[in-house]
């Protein structure tokens with residue numbers, strides 16, 4: 001595990017006078033880590049004198065902050081580069097500088113600067129502090145070819161997004177570490193994001209205190225594997241939760257993503273004891289088969305996972321679970337897949353993000369034969385999603401008539417009826433979404449609501465005084 005610290009450079013302070021006043025449009029793909037990083041890039045560039053715009057056609061520079069987790073995600077970005085260039089030609093506008101940031105930059109490096117869809121700039125996840133200078137040079141026409149690809153991991157590169165820029169659904173994201181040391185055999189993250197490296201507790205507390213003093217009340221602690229947080233071997237994730245809980249004025253703490261292997265009883269007890277920590281666990285199981293879990297190198301068995309779920313259900317009031325599943329992992333048999341369906345039925349997840357296995361170059365699983373056919377992967381995916389829908393409908397249906405408290409996150413996209421005024425999105429502490437119609441509220445208001453129905457994964461509610 002990487003340890004560093006003391007005198008962490010303040011990467012939110014960009015080099016002086018690098019900006020040229022050029023306008024930048026940032027498009028984000030992938031996970032919440034990328035959402036956070038894009039906001040940090042936004043802050044870095046604004047400080048350096050760039051203007052951030054919300055339309056690609058209005059920008060001198062377009063940055064695509066990308067994801068490498070699946071093959072499809074990468075293809076989407078490559079075709080987006082072509083589409084962005086085409087839109088410029090059609091609008092008869094000069095071509096922008098196009099840069100690729102994030103995991104694709106780290107994985108593909110200079111390859112992204114070749115071929116018909118080549119881009120002008122490639123900057124990996126630990127090198128965003130170089131952007132102001134590079135964009136200054138690029139828009140000024142003075143950037144040498146060999147300077148246009150900046151990749152490689154740095155343990156000291158922790159970015160802090162300015163609080164005003166990143167309330168996401170009323171919850172401010174706070175990255176607490178980056179990278180991952182687990183090396184699950186299918187996963188590209190340890191290669192694109194590098195080894196695990198923690199932001200210091202002091203830096204995290206300072207960031208959260210800044211969020212609270214700007215009016216924020218809720219944070220989501222983010223990392224590839226937050227439950228493995230281990231600051232210099234002396235402070236684990238449970239102790240960090242205790243410390244964050246002590247921040248005056250902070251009301252709710254969520255976290256993403258937890259690894260089932262790290263969900264020890266003392267961590268579960270800590271979550272249960274701390275009122276501010278929300279009772280929602282995103283604990284990706286990936287497969288219900290021990291054979292597949294071993295091949296994925298997940299460090300837990302099906303029974304250990306189920307025992308963790310049972311313990312958490314007993315210890316944490318109203319706890320809910322969400323998960324990720326991969327179907328069609330190399331060597332997955334029909335009986336392995338049936339074990340996955342069984343675990344989905346048994347745990348009764350609120351949400352399950354289900355994916356077909358997608359081979360990533362260079363990861364250990366790429367050495368295994370990708371022997372489940374595409375048609376079979378599709379069938380398994382559809383069957384798993386149907387089981388998830390069925391179990392969710394039963395869980396959600398049993399909630400109708402209950403009274404819950406939720407926090408207003410904003411206006412809903414659609415009204416439920418024409419007559420009853422605006423509809424509002426609420427989220428409960430255990431991460432359930434409720435739409436409620438009528439009344440005027442502020443983001444952050446706490447409301448009691450009676451559950452009246454379900455629409456897909458969202459509940460419908462009526463105000464309860």
Ligand code: SF4
Pocket residue numbers: 180181182183184187188189190224225259
């Ligand atoms: S723990 Fe998560 S991020 Fe780390 S290797 Fe496994 S799947 Fe990837």
